[in-house]
Amino acid sequence: MAGYLRDDLSDDEIDRQAALYGPLAASVRELVDAVIRTEADDEEIRTARAEIEAITERLRKQQADGPFGVRFNGEGRGRAWGNAVVGLRNAVAPPLQMQHEPSGRAWADFHLGAAYEGPPGLVHGGVAALILDQVLGEAAGAGGKPGMTGTLTLRYRRGTPLGDLHVEAHIDRVDGIKTYAVGHISDAEGVTVEADGVFILPKWARKAIADNESAAAPSRFE
Amino acid sequence: MAGYLRDDLSDDEIDRQAALYGPLAASVRELVDAVIRTEADDEEIRTARAEIEAITERLRKQQADGPFGVRFNGEGRGRAWGNAVVGLRNAVAPPLQMQHEPSGRAWADFHLGAAYEGPPGLVHGGVAALILDQVLGEAAGAGGKPGMTGTLTLRYRRGTPLGDLHVEAHIDRVDGIKTYAVGHISDAEGVTVEADGVFILPKWARKAIADNESAAAPSRFE
Numbered sequence: 168m169a170g171y172l173r174d175d176l177s178d179d180e181i182d183r184q185a186a187l188y189g190p191l192a193a194s195v196r197e198l199v200d201a202v203i204r205t206e207a208d209d210e211e212i213r214t215a216r217a218e219i220e221a222i223t224e225r226l227r228k229q230q231a232d233g234p235f236g237v238r239f240n241g242e243g244r245g246r247a248w249g250n251a252v253v254g255l256r257n258a259v260a261p262p263l264q265m266q267h268e269p270s271g272r273a274w275a276d277f278h279l280g281a282a283y284e285g286p287p288g289l290v291h292g293g294v295a296a297l298i299l300d301q302v303l304g305e306a307a308g309a310g311g312k313p314g315m316t317g318t319l320t321l322r323y324r325r326g327t328p329l330g331d332l333h334v335e336a337h338i339d340r341v342d343g344i345k346t347y348a349v350g351h352i353s354d355a356e357g358v359t360v361e362a363d364g365v366f367i368l369p370k371w372a373r374k375a376i377a378d379n380e381s382a383a384a385p386s387r388f389e
Numbered sequence: 390m391a392g393y394l395r396d397d398l399s400d401d402e403i404d405r406q407a408a409l410y411g412p413l414a415a416s417v418r419e420l421v422d423a424v425i426r427t428e429a430d431d432e433e434i435r436t437a438r439a440e441i442e443a444i445t446e447r448l449r450k451q452q453a454d455g456p457f458g459v460r461f462n463g464e465g466r467g468r469a470w471g472n473a474v475v476g477l478r479n480a481v482a483p484p485l486q487m488q489h490e491p492s493g494r495a496w497a498d499f500h501l502g503a504a505y506e507g508p509p510g511l512v513h514g515g516v517a518a519l520i521l522d523q524v525l526g527e528a529a530g531a532g533g534k535p536g537m538t539g540t541l542t543l544r545y546r547r548g549t550p551l552g553d554l555h556v557e558a559h560i561d562r563v564d565g566i567k568t569y570a571v572g573h574i575s576d577a578e579g580v581t582v583e584a585d586g587v588f589i590l591p592k593w594a595r596k597a598i599a600d601n602e603s604a605a606a607p608s609r610f611e
Contacts, residue, residue, distance in 0.1 A: 195441060230428055257506075282481040320542045
């Protein structure tokens with residue numbers, strides 16, 4: 168699959184780019200929050216819009232034709248910088264800073280603000296699903312059993328308040344190309360949403376692994 | 390629930406605010422996309438960041454204490470302007486322009502760009518879940534049977550390409566306070582993701598309806 172691009176950047180160059188783009192995206196996340204909450208006067212709003220459009224125009228003078236994709240260097244270090252949950256350069260992503268264990272576990276502590284609201288003051292039920300899909304998939308990949316989501320089931324125990332949250336997932340069992348993962352989101356009071364999912368290794372990745380094209384067979388389908 | 394705020398703005402004032410804030414959030418969505426895709430030089434990136442931070446600081450001089458919530462006027466016109474899927478003021482939201490039918494149907498045609506990526510070139514599986522949660526919930530509400538998500542199940546038929554997409558949902562059946570809704574996302578080639586969900590009227594809303602506090606019992610739990 169063309170989108171998994173091996174570009175052989177050095178680790179130092181990747182660190183340098185992360186230090187450049189990470190703070191840029193973080194500044195946009197703050198702007199997203201401010202646009203939801205601002206009570207500035209109309210003139211201020213119009214001025215902000217014009218300035219934002221001018222910045223965007225300058226950034227777009229040189230830009231990639233399409234989405235970021237997932238890029239790897241020669242050491243297999245992956246960058247899913249456009250990913251909607253963990254993407255360093257994606258202001259839609261909170262972004263989650265994932266932790267992994269090779270036993271097939273993944274977890275993160277994170278914060279959700281005004282941009283992730285559904286019912287008043289609560290995390291959008293679909294945002295909880297978005298995050299759990301990513302983390303269950305990362306647990307599968309961490310255990311060496313990656314796949315794309317086949318099915319995903321969410322059970323909402325109660326509303327998840329906006330604020331500081333925790334998410335974790337682990338591999339429950341593996342059956343051939345299917346990896347079964349389970350997980351949940353919790354706040355300080357306990358579990359709010361539970362999830363289980365089946366993650367399936369796509370045909371093209373099975374072929375790449377069989378052909379020993381390791382660079383074409385990513386450890387996670389972020 | 391305090392977050393469903395009745396503020397009695399006139400329809401004209403709501404239209405005026407929509408015309409002010411809608412384009413502002415739209416400009417931020419373009420900026421989010423540009424930040425993922427830009428190949429501008431380092432100096433340009435640093436300048437953009439400084440300018441964005443200055444805009445945010447000005448917008449934050451007067452701002453709401455917390456998230457937007459869901460606000461209603463005297464005519465029952467609701468504004469879920471902070472909602473993560475449909476929010477007019479939320480640059481995380483694509484946003485979907487929902488259509489409804491009182492028979493209990495909801496649908497939208499929409500476009501997803503680089504900010505909604507999971508696997509390279511494909512919609513993040515969790516983003517598909519996010520959108521389906523919203524649209525199934527809107528179908529339930531459109532049919533007069535609103536609820537908060539109780540369970541949600543997604544079946545991924547194939548990868549959903551980034552680009553122009555369609556989503557639709559309808560009420561399958563109603564059992565007391567539980568509304569069962571089904572739906573799917575499709576591209577030009579057909580269905581990519583199917584969903585079914587149970588939406589449950591919360592206790593506080595049941596009480597508000599019993600007490601005939603119509604303003605406190607929203608038609609949808611956006």
